[in-house]
Amino acid sequence: MSNTAKVIEIVQDIIEMDNVTASTILTEDIWDSFAVISFLSSVQTEFNTVVDAEKVSNVETVQELIELIS
Numbered sequence: 001m002s003n004t005a006k007v008i009e010i011v012q013d014i015i016e017m018d019n020v021t022a023s024t025i026l027t028e029d030i031w032d033s034f035a036v037i038s039f040l041s042s043v044q045t046e047f048n049t050v051v052d053a054e055k056v057s058n059v060e061t062v063q064e065l066i067e068l069i070s
Contacts, residue, residue: 022063
């Protein structure tokens with residue numbers, strides 16, 4: 001599975017939405033502090049890397065999350 005697919009799968013699980021794509025917009029309603037913490041934890045486990053929490057909380061799309069991992 002590619003990094004893009006893994007990030008999309010992680011986001012789908014966190015925000016409990018189907019059909020998430022790289023262009024999915026992460027509004028404040030769905031990308032809250034709990035979602036950010038969950039994403040950081042999942043990324044650390046899945047990719048064995050640490051991502052800046054502030055950058056993760058400020059993204060607007062899933063594509064931006066993918067770019068943080070790449």
